[in-house]
Amino acid sequence: MRSEWWKSAVIYQIYPKSFQDSNGDGIGDLQGIRQRLPYLQNLGVDALWLSPVYQSPQIDNGYDISDYYQIDPMFGTSEDMNALIADTHARGMKIIMDFVANHTSDQYSWFQESRKSLDNPYSDFYIWRDPRPDGSAPNNWGSSFGGSAWTYEPARQQYYLHYYAKEQPDLNWENPRVRDAIYEVMKYWKSRGVDGWRLDVITSISKDWCFPDNPRPLTKENQHNGPRMHEFIHDLNQHVLTLYDMMSVGEAPASNAADAPLLVDPTREELDMVFTFQHMHIDRKPGDLNGRWALQKPDFIELKRIMADWQIQLSGRGWNALYFENHDRARVISRWGNDSKYRYECATAFATILHGMQGTPYVYQGEEIGMTNPQFALADYEDVEMIGNYHQFVEQQKTISSADFLAAVHKVGRDNARTPMQWDGSHNAGFSDATPWFKLNPNYTVLNVARDANAEKSVAHYYQQLIRLRHDESILRDGSFELLLPQDKALFAYKRHDDEKTWLVLANLSEKWQNLQGLLADADYRVILSNYQRETIGQQVAPYESFILELS
Structure with a gap:
């Protein structure tokens, strides 16, 4: 019988690069997380989800992995990871690792071999297609980070597929050797003591090998929920998740409440939970050419409809993953609320709605003190998605002005959630003695963990009360x-x-x-x-x- 500890848990997401620097290089690391374990234990959370700490060129902040088995030196050593896992377990919390199974870095040894020729042992580890007769890409699919989803490789005289940056080639899950290699990696980390997985864009691992053109060029309509998706996820479940009793939450961009039970119904043996994107699109103009950068006022009637639909559709048929913020989502109070005059009230209101529902709540670092979006200049942002989309929509297609694009970045850009954690009002917010890898939000002197802890209106204190309710009151679970x-x-x-x-x-x-x-x-x-x-x-x-x- 599998453990279902996650049904009574609150999970805290750490973005290691921005959480706590321990060695003075301006980058958060594993030892920094260890230093903050007392804080996390006091908050009351049950598990820590770490965004990727594997070896990576950091084109997409670690979601481009160049070695699944190695810790990136910027975060520390293998011994540091062992110590973090042991210390976390000793404090009664679990460790969930972020796993990217849809793609790797182009610096991964698998891809370095695959790109050399059509007949080497790794030649079909990735998705290669011949050019069209005119030499152009095999179809008109778009990358989520702007431009075509295909890049030409002269050595093979073929294009490879990448749903994200060109440095993130998609793996070929049709190849059983790829699947076996992925399972071996996951088993390895289980042997190190990892308790579960957040599975990055896991519903994208199956492709439509007819490669039909999308209705609109450089969009992504035919790129979700491929024909063998459920088969592949079930296979992963049987080889790793159920076999080793590991919790799973899958990122499922195109999921809706009606089809979610196909992914999370326990009888199907696929995933424990999925992250839907549906409710996070209530401020997006439907069907607009500019995608996530075409904003409207948040439609809270639609928010209620979507979230209620997930509650009802999954009742008795699966389990919800509850979130408003993560490393890909801006601060909710800046996006949908009032992050100045009513910052405390707004932060706690959204938290109340989320934590009162059936499912497992996820808290993103800083959400528990009401951190806000910064208002940086365009040149100060680093996100590969934002930069690629700026080139596509502003410079090339000219479908949105630079000013309107920046206004949208201030609301929904991914970098809003990636500013360093604001621990106190001292130099660099207590995050690092050195200049941080990414700019601090200037409001850290007045908005930080230390100040919130002593405030009459403490967001973190309210979160502690919500988390205690999740632990003590079965009505919230059942x-x-x-x-x-x-x-x-x-x-x-x-x-x-x-x-x-x-x-x-x-x-x-x-x-x-x-x-x-x-x-x-x-x-x-x-x-x-x-x-x-x-x-x-x-x-x-x-x-x-x-x-x-x-x-x-």
Whole structure:
């Protein structure tokens, strides 16, 4: 019988490069994480998800792996990793590694051999196609990082496929030797003590080998959920996940609530959870040529519909992964809320909504103190996706102005989440004695872990209370879900029910007072948690007010 520890857990994501530098080179590292384990234990989280720490040229900040078996020297040594795993376990927490099975770095030895010829042992480890008669790419597929998903290799006189940067060639999962090589890597890390996996874009590992053109050039419509996706994921489950009792959460860009059970229903033996992108697109103009950079006001009615749909569709048929922030997502309070006047209220309101649902909540570093997006100049950003998309949409296609693109970057750019962790108000925010690898958010002198801990309105203290509720109250794990006020543009409200009690979870996601529309009329209740620290709730709620009530 597999352990399901993750159903009662809260998981904390660490972006190692930006978490804590221990050796004064300006880059976060494994020893730095070890130094901060007491903080993480005190917060109450159950597991640490580490973004990739494998050897890498860092074209995509470690998601371009050049050796699955080696720790990158910038993060430390193999011994440092052993010590981190041991120390984390000693404090009652688990370690989840980030694994990139869709692609590697072009510096990986496999690809260096594969690119040499059509008849070497690694020639079909990657996806190669002949040019069209005119010498152009095999089809019009686009890369998520801008431009074509194909790059020409003169030595083979063929193109190779890369869904991301040209330095990230996609692996050929049709080749059983590739699958076996991946499984051996995962078994190796299990032997080192790793407890689970976050599987990067795992639903992209199967390709449509007919390679049909997309309806629009340089887009990605035919590049998700390929025909053998479920077969490959089930195979991975049988060879590694179930066999070695390892937790899994897969990044599934094109998943929706209706088809998610095919990935997470335990009877199918694929994944434990998936990260959907659906709810993170509520501020994106549908179908716009400029993709994620074409923004609109967040549609909270749509947010409620999507999140409720996932709660209902997966009830009894799978398990939800709950998140608003990660290394690819901007700070939610800057993106969808008010990160200045109502920063505490806004941060705790979004947290209340997320942690009150059924599923496993994921906390991204800094989210627990309400870190915000910086407002950098375009030249200060480093993200390969942003740079590639700027070239495609602003310079080449001219479908968006530089000013509008920068405004979108300030809202949704991935680098917003990658500024160094703000530990205190000292030099470089307590992150490093040296100049950090990436600019600090200038507000670190007033927004940091030390200051938040002593604040009357402490975001982290509120998170600690939420995490305790997740551990202590079975209704949050096992209770049913009922969405309330589905058409209200500001109030996100739902009930959780079990055999013994009913809880009401509510947040006002606006800067205006809102009428509760009779939700509590003549109701007896007990306040479980309130971000305004109220003992009684009136018929109106304040800006970004949130609470959890037990109804009698």
